[in-house]
Amino acid sequence: MQNENKKEKEEKMAKISLGLIFSIIITLVCCAGCGGDLQTKDNSPDKKSESGAGKANAAVNKIVEPGQLISKAEAEIFTGEKLLDGQYDEKPAVGMKKCFYGAAAGNSGNFFQISVQQTLFMPQTVLESGQTPKSIFDNTRKILADGRIDLKGLGDEAFIGTIxxxxxxxxxxxTIRLGNPDGKENRKGLETAGRKALENLDALLI
Incomplete structure (x- = not known):
């Protein structure tokens, strides 16, 4: 009996670990993406999503859209050039919503990308496995230990990793990516954009 209970616990922990690893991989891949299969149709920042956990919780709490955290006009200030309308994508499996603003000029490699993972947009099964935005953040932070820059004064915790x-x-x-033609890290710009995103988040949660 004890062996059976031990085996069940081990299997449960293994599932949780695999699920968390899967979530982190999706998070890193999505953060590194630059547009790709993102869509512009029916995905305005003011529209409430009805997929994943969002459908069940929309009536109780407002799900935050990435375009509400940083608008196109604000993104243009951070990139210093005109941008296209935001392209939106969702990954309910990790509670993620992403917005990508590409450069309006065809010869520019500049862009601004912001994503937000939130408990209210996560499926109940994922939450029951122990995964939360915090657990994904903590483990992503560990994975990006090499070259990571820890920051103070931004949210509860913050760091710069993988540009x-x-x-x-x-x-x-x-997560915020501030692109430029050279693909170089722009710490000052990232921190400024991060503060603006947090300012807008606070305003939304009032």
């Missing part, structure tokens, strides 16, 4: 800014604020895990 992206990662911020944890309550039940929200925000």
């Amino acid at each position: 992206a800014l990662h911020i944890l604020k309550g039940d929200y895990y925000i």
Whole structure:
């Protein structure tokens, strides 16, 4: 009997570990993406999503859209050039919503990308496995230990890793990528954009 219970616990822990690894991989891949299969249709920042956990919780709490955290006009300030309308994508499996603003000029490699992972957009099965925006943030932070720059004064915790800014604020895990033709890290710009995103988040949660 004890052996059976031990085996069940081990199997449960293995599933949780695999699920968390899967979530982190999706998070890193999505953060590194630059548009790809993102869509512009029917995905305005003010529209409430009805997929994943969002459908069940929309009536109780408002799900935050990435375009509400950083608008196109704000993104243009951070990139210093005109941008196209935001392209939106969702990954309910990790509670993620992503917005990508590409450069309006065809010869520019500049872009601004922001994603937000939130408890309310996560499926109940994922939450029951122990995964949350915080757990994904914590484990992503460990994985990106090499070259990671820890920051203070941004949300609950924040760091720069893989040329992206990662911020944890309550039940929200925000990532921001500020692109440029050279693909170089822009720490000052990332931090400024992060502060604006947090300012807008606070306003939404009032």
